[in-house]
Amino acid sequence: MTFGTARPFTIAARWVLPLAAIAIVSPVRAQVTAAEAEPAQTPSDLRPLASSDSIMNLERARRAMSEGLTAFQDGDEDLALEKLREARQISNQLSDFHGFLSAEFEGIDNEIYSENRSRARNAAQVRDEASYQLALLHRSRNQPELAVPLLIEVIGSQNPTRALGCQAYRELYELGFADTPFPRSDDRDCPRPN
Numbered sequence: 799m800t801f802g803t804a805r806p807f808t809i810a811a812r813w814v815l816p817l818a819a820i821a822i823v824s825p826v827r828a829q830v831t832a833a834e835a836e837p838a839q840t841p842s843d844l845r846p847l848a849s850s851d852s853i854m855n856l857e858r859a860r861r862a863m864s865e866g867l868t869a870f871q872d873g874d875e876d877l878a879l880e881k882l883r884e885a886r887q888i889s890n891q892l893s894d895f896h897g898f899l900s901a902e903f904e905g906i907d908n909e910i911y912s913e914n915r916s917r918a919r920n921a922a923q924v925r926d927e928a929s930y931q932l933a934l935l936h937r938s939r940n941q942p943e944l945a946v947p948l949l950i951e952v953i954g955s956q957n958p959t960r961a962l963g964c965q966a967y968r969e970l971y972e973l974g975f976a977d978t979p980f981p982r983s984d985d986r987d988c989p990r991p992n
Contacts, residue, residue, distance in 0.1 A: 854895075856921055859888035863928050870935060878935055886928040893921035926952045926962055933969060942973045949975075964988030 866881030896918035903910040933948035949966040956963030958980055965988055970976040981987070 853888060854892065856889065856892055856917070856924060859885045859892070859921070859924050859928070862888065863924065863931065866928075867931060870931075875935065875939065879932070882928050882932040882935060886925055886932060889921045889925035889928060893918050893925055896921060922955055926955050930962055930966055933966070937969065937973070942975075946970065946973065946975050959989070961989045 862881045863885035866878045866885060869875075869881060870878035896914040900911050900914035900918055903914065905911075929948045930952050933945040933952070936942070936944040936948070949969050952966040953963045953970075956966070958964050958967050964980065967976065967980050968988065971979050
C-alpha cells in the first residue's frame with residue numbers, strides 16, 4: 799500500500815515539475831530575446847553631451863548664431879536677439895568650463911590640459927563673435943548702451959590688434975564712446991579674420 803500511495807506523487811512530479819520549470823525559464827528566455835533584439839548602443843548614446851543638440855555642445859552655439867544672423871537678415875530682430883543670446887550664453891559657459899578643466903589639469907596631464915585649453919579658446923571665439931553680432935543688433939535698434947559693454951568684452955577677450963577686437967573698437971569709436979580712432983594711420987585697416 800505504501801507503494802501505491804507514492805506512485806501518484808511520482809506521476810504528478812513527472813508532469814508538474816517540468817511544467818513549472820518551463821514557466822520559470824520562458825520569461826527569462828523572453829527577456830534574453832528582447833535584450834538581443836535591442837540595437838547596440840552607439841558611443842553617442844553613451845555620451846549624450848557629445849550630441850550636437852546638447853546645450854553643452856559648441857555646435858549648438860554655432861547653429862544658434864547662424865540662425866540668429868539669418869533671422870536678422872530676414873528682418874526678425876526678436877528671433878535674432880534670442881538666438882544670438884543663446885549662442886553667447888552656451889559658448890560662454892563652455893569657455894568657462896573648459897578653461898577651468900584646463901587649469902585643473904595643468905602639470906598633471908598635458909593631453910587633457912591641451913584639449914580643454916583648445917576647447918576653451920574655440921568656445922571663447924564663438925562667444926566673442928556672438929557678442930559682436932549682438933552688439934551690432936543693439937546698435938541697429940538704437941540701443942548703444944547695450945552695445946558698448948558687449949564691444950568692450952570683445953576687445954578684452956580678442957585684443958584690439960586682432961580682427962574682431964579691432965572691429966569692436968571701431969564700433970565704439972563710431973558710437974562716440976572712444977575718441978581716438980584705431981588703427982591711427984589712415985592707410986591701415988583692421989586685420990582680416992582668419
